[in-house]
Amino acid sequence: MEFRYRYSDAVRNGVQAQVPVLYVADADAARRFYEVFGYSELRTGGDGESRWSYLQCGELTLLLAAVTPRLVTVELPLLIYLYVDDLTATIDRLTAAGYPVERAGYPDHAPGGECRTTDPDGNVVVFGQRRAVPEQARSPEADKEARFSLIREAAERVSRHGSAPARCQIGGPRGEACPEPAEVKLADSWGDTVWGCLAHADETLLNARGAFLATEDGQGLGAYLRTRQPPSPPIARAANP
Numbered sequence: 001m002e003f004r005y006r007y008s009d010a011v012r013n014g015v016q017a018q019v020p021v022l023y024v025a026d027a028d029a030a031r032r033f034y035e036v037f038g039y040s041e042l043r044t045g046g047d048g049e050s051r052w053s054y055l056q057c058g059e060l061t062l063l064l065a066a067v068t069p070r071l072v073t074v075e076l077p078l079l080i081y082l083y084v085d086d087l088t089a090t091i092d093r094l095t096a097a098g099y100p101v102e103r104a105g106y107p108d109h110a111p112g113g114e115c116r117t118t119d120p121d122g123n124v125v126v127f128g129q130r131r132a133v134p135e136q137a138r139s140p141e142a143d144k145e146a147r148f149s150l151i152r153e154a155a156e157r158v159s160r161h162g163s164a165p166a167r168c169q170i171g172g173p174r175g176e177a178c179p180e181p182a183e184v185k186l187a188d189s190w191g192d193t194v195w196g197c198l199a200h201a202d203e204t205l206l207n208a209r210g211a212f213l214a215t216e217d218g219q220g221l222g223a224y225l226r227t228r229q230p231p232s233p234p235i236a237r238a239a240n241p
């Protein structure tokens with residue numbers, strides 16, 4: 001029997017709405033946070049020690065649930081990405097309500113800018129603005145600072161680990177050797193890697209599409225493969241780079 005999956009079936013039988021559910025410690029504290037940027041409570045309820053609050057903002061909904069004993073489902077906080085119409089107004093409201101906000105530059109997916117904060121449960125909430133802002137209206141330091149802080153973070157991790165070669169391997173645009181110390185490692189998805197000083201790593205990240213900061217955060221291939229090895233004798237690790 002031939003079965004053809006038609007687009008119209010997919011639409012008719014597909015998802016019609018999406019309700020993210022956040023488990024929170026205090027439903028009221030979380031609701032106050034989400035109200036700052038447009039959500040309002042549609043319904044609320046509870047049963048014994050548990051409380052829930054169903055929030056709406058336009059067509060979007062969000063369910064906050066506080067249960068006792070507290071449900072711990074993930075070790076890391078969640079990250080919620082929300083697009084807003086006016087990022088500056090959102091930043092102003094959050095700041096006025098006492099939530100610290102950090103501007104995070106102008107990535108391709110948010111040419112109007114991006115910022116991050118955390119909700120009362122420590123979930124990271126990132127706001128982006130899709131509508132681009134003209135170059136002269138951009139917050140001048142936001143872009144540079146955001147990328148540079150990522151590079152600095154990576155550099156600090158490397159210096160704690162002590163695995164960098166002595167000198168920058170990127171060098172100048174015409175192949176000039178760079179005397180600066182290598183502080184961060186860049187990679188691409190093919191596996192090419194290079195060590196660079198902060199300035200040349202920054203320039204490379206801007207210009208080499210697909211290059212990213214390589215970090216040793218215990219979640220990479222090396223750590224994964226080590227879990228598949230017999231515990232002893234210890235496996236010699238490949239020298240960097």
Ligand SMILES: [Zn+2]
Binds near residue numbers: 171179180199200201
């Ligand atoms: Zn350099």
